[in-house]
Amino acid sequence: MELQRQFTLMRELDALSQDIQEQMKKSTSEFIANPPSKDDPQHTEYLRNFVQLFSTVLKHGEEKVALATQTYDLVDKHIRKLDDDLARFEERQLTMPRLPHAWASSPREEDEAASGGARKDDARKQRRGGVRESPQS
Numbered sequence: 001m002e003l004q005r006q007f008t009l010m011r012e013l014d015a016l017s018q019d020i021q022e023q024m025k026k027s028t029s030e031f032i033a034n035p036p037s038k039d040d041p042q043h044t045e046y047l048r049n050f051v052q053l054f055s056t057v058l059k060h061g062e063e064k065v066a067l068a069t070q071t072y073d074l075v076d077k078h079i080r081k082l083d084d085d086l087a088r089f090e091e092r093q094l095t096m097p098r099l100p101h102a103w104a105s106s107p108r109e110e111d112e113a114a115s116g117g118a119r120k121d122d123a124r125k126q127r128r129g130g131v132r133e134s135p136q137s
Contacts, residue, residue, distance in 0.1 A: 002074060003071060003074060003075070006067050006070060006071045007071070009067055010064050010067050010068065010071075013060045013064050013067075014060075014064065017057050017060040017061065020056055020057050020060075021057060023053060024050065024053050024054070024057075027050065028050070031046050
């Protein structure tokens with residue numbers, strides 16, 4: 001849930017930043033099309049507005065970076081926990097006595113299953129009278 005919330009916040013910040021960037025493009029285009037003189041109060045107002053919009057976009061970007069860092073740390077924490085759990089599980093598997101498989105009806109069949117059925121193949125060959133050789137041409 002936490003990851004989903006952080007990704008949603010990042011998307012919202014990104015959408016806000018894109019809207020502001022569009023405002024900045026529009027304002028810049030208008031300013032370039034009709035440039036006021038340096039003494040004109042409109043020139044100063046434009047610069048103040050542009051700096052404010054730019055600061056807002058920068059702030060949103062910094063918030064996105066902070067969210068990305070938090071998200072990375074959260075995912076890293078979960079990965080470390082999974083790694084620890086896996087290590088404990090593997091350690092238990094090594095220290096626990098071997099339990100027979102549910103599908104093996106006897107310890108011998110379990111051994112055969114573990115050895116890839118090699119004993120079963122050997123028994124079949126003995127019943128048939130040995131290994132058949134293919135005729136040579």
